[in-house]
Amino acid sequence: MEAALPRSVALEERRVPGRPKPGLTSPGTTVRATATSVSLPLRFMLTGLMAFVVSVGWIFIKPSILATYHYNQYVIAATHLVVLGFVCTVVMGAMYQLVPVALETKLYSERLAKWQFIIHVISFTGMVWMFNVWNMKHVGHFGSGLALGVGLFVYNMARTLWRVPKWNLVATAITAALVWFSLTIFAGLAIATAKCAYEATEGLATADGVKEMINGLQMVASVVSRFDAIGAMHAHAHLGVVGFFVLLIVGVSYRLVPMFMLTELQSKRRATISVLLLNIGLAGSVVTILLRSDWKPVFATVAVAGLAVFGWELRAMLRARKRPVLDWGLKSFLVAVGMLIPVCALALVLSWPRLPMNQFFSLLENVYGFLGLFGVVALAILGMLHKILPFLVWFGVYSPHVGRAQLPLTTQMVSERAQRIGLITYLVGLAIISIAILRENELGLRIGAVALFTSLLCFGWNVVQVFSHFRRPQIKPLSTDGGKARHSVRTDEESPVSGGQRTACSTTK
Numbered sequence: 006m007e008a009a010l011p012r013s014v015a016l017e018e019r020r021v022p023g024r025p026k027p028g029l030t031s032p033g034t035t036v037r038a039t040a041t042s043v044s045l046p047l048r049f050m051l052t053g054l055m056a057f058v059v060s061v062g063w064i065f066i067k068p069s070i071l072a073t074y075h076y077n078q079y080v081i082a083a084t085h086l087v088v089l090g091f092v093c094t095v096v097m098g099a100m101y102q103l104v105p106v107a108l109e110t111k112l113y114s115e116r117l118a119k120w121q122f123i124i125h126v127i128s129f130t131g132m133v134w135m136f137n138v139w140n141m142k143h144v145g146h147f148g149s150g151l152a153l154g155v156g157l158f159v160y161n162m163a164r165t166l167w168r169v170p171k172w173n174l175v176a177t178a179i180t181a182a183l184v185w186f187s188l189t190i191f192a193g194l195a196i197a198t199a200k201c202a203y204e205a206t207e208g209l210a211t212a213d214g215v216k217e218m219i220n221g222l223q224m225v226a227s228v229v230s231r232f233d234a235i236g237a238m239h240a241h242a243h244l245g246v247v248g249f250f251v252l253l254i255v256g257v258s259y260r261l262v263p264m265f266m267l268t269e270l271q272s273k274r275r276a277t278i279s280v281l282l283l284n285i286g287l288a289g290s291v292v293t294i295l296l297r298s299d300w301k302p303v304f305a306t307v308a309v310a311g312l313a314v315f316g317w318e319l320r321a322m323l324r325a326r327k328r329p330v331l332d333w334g335l336k337s338f339l340v341a342v343g344m345l346i347p348v349c350a351l352a353l354v355l356s357w358p359r360l361p362m363n364q365f366f367s368l369l370e371n372v373y374g375f376l377g378l379f380g381v382v383a384l385a386i387l388g389m390l391h392k393i394l395p396f397l398v399w400f401g402v403y404s405p406h407v408g409r410a411q412l413p414l415t416t417q418m419v420s421e422r423a424q425r426i427g428l429i430t431y432l433v434g435l436a437i438i439s440i441a442i443l444r445e446n447e448l449g450l451r452i453g454a455v456a457l458f459t460s461l462l463c464f465g466w467n468v469v470q471v472f473s474h475f476r477r478p479q480i481k482p483l484s485t486d487g488g489k490a491r492h493s494v495r496t497d498e499e500s501p502v503s504g505g506q507r508t509a510c511s512t513t514k
């Protein structure tokens with residue numbers, strides 16, 4: 006009997022901390038050492054999804070948040086529920102899982118990640134609440150908690166990246182994204198600091214240490230107040246959304262797309278140029294947005310050029326793929342990448358310095374922000390979750406049985422119909438809401454929110470299907486047919502939880 010076990014099954018083996026010396030790690034040990042326990046990413050992902058459901062519900066209950074100019078407390082609160090509650094939470098969970106796998110290393114500390122989860126959830130909930138009642142002092146307090154959590158996350162990731170045996174473009178993109186993320190948090194805290202009053206002249210405010218801290222905050226506030234408030238907000242928003250979210254989508258695609266579609270990077274040079282242009286474009290855009298400079302369109306064009314080169318490479322990888330049929334998770338992801346086209350077009354228009362600041366263009370800014378967050382970032386995440394969640398659950402439930410039983414495929418754990426309806430209704434929702442924003446039509450916004458909600462119900466249906474395997478695993482005994490059979494028990498995919506190895510077990514008797 007010959008049993009070819011997936012190299013991801015034995016996870017207990019741990020590598021000695023510290024940067025491995027090239028040549029000392031065999032492929033087998035590398036892969037075994039990669040996977041993080043499934044409960045860690047799952048708690049991040051499920052919490053993030055709940056925050057997304059609440060965000061969509063918020064649009065339904067208070068459609069005016071999208072039908073008025075976005076510089077008000079309710080939009081800012083709802084935006085942070087999406088960016089911190091949904092996107093950051095899911096992305097952090099996914100990174101704890103995928104970064105070690107994609108870069109063939111091991112997460113530095115799961116314990117730290119568990120603490121970070123608690124700090125993150127308390128902090129983003131408090132921030133959203135305090136934005137909503139516009140209490141900037143407490144936004145600052147909860148924001149500092151969030152910054153602590155992000156610090157732990159970045160530290161954990163940095164230590165993980167430090168162990169990467171072979172540095173590559175994906176590692177560079179992830180590192181750059183983490184730097185932009187940290188700057189976003191600093192910028193957010195600085196903006197909040199500038200909006201606080203420092204009037205207390207007695208009690209705790211006079212205590213040693215506290216007095217110095219208040220002086221420091223006042224200095225930060227006086228620097229930030231020199232900039233135009235809208236410019237500062239837009240610079241902070243682009244730092245986070247483009248620098249962290251979009252750069253991660255681009256960087257991680259160069260690893261996940263080949264993994265999922267059985268293809269290869271077609272031009273390393275093209276991929277490098279895309280990441281480089283995106284970073285230069287972003288850095289220049291942040292400065293020019295902050296200073297309200299006439300150079301805004303130049304850097305916006307550089308960033309858009311980076312994304313165009315990314316699209317070019319993605320197309321080349323797709324054409325060279327060995328798996329002709331794309332599943333709905335990948336389709337959603339590709340549609341999200343396609344949504345970059347209208348979003349980039351809007352970015353170029355809105356970066357024009359002589360743009361009249363009338364009602365139409367201010368609503369167009371809302372459409373730009375909405376499509377950027379919901380059309381590109383959220384949809385790309387939902388697409389990837391369609392793939393990652395079944396794998397995580399499959400891995401948690403079935404990996405101990407590999408080679409000993411017949412196991413379901415990950416594609417059999419979800420309803421394709423629900424995925425298809427989910428994508429269609431999501432796109433309908435995006436279209437309705439975009440038009441309704443421009444027409445300031447609250448009924449239209451509510452109808453669009455219902456479409457998005459329907460899509461999330463379809464997604465939720467699949468999540469329930471996937472999680473039902475924890476309660477009712479579908480394990481069948483291997484058939485015995487006189488030595489002629491070849492049982493192929495596999496997930497039929499390149500697995501992100503198993504280090505990109507085919508999670509397969511073939512038992513030939």
Ligand code: HEM
Nearest residue numbers: 075080081084088148151190193194196197238242245246
């Ligand atoms: C400690 C963390 C953060 C703090 C304290 C913070 C603070 C703020 C503040 C005070 C504003 C309003 C600016 C103003 O009123 O002039 C704002 C807006 C914004 N922030 Fe943050 N932020 C944080 C993290 C983030 C992150 C991580 C992202 C994205 C990745 C983000 C994205 C945005 C966006 C998109 C807006 C604009 C909202 C709108 O258009 O209405 N923020 N932030």
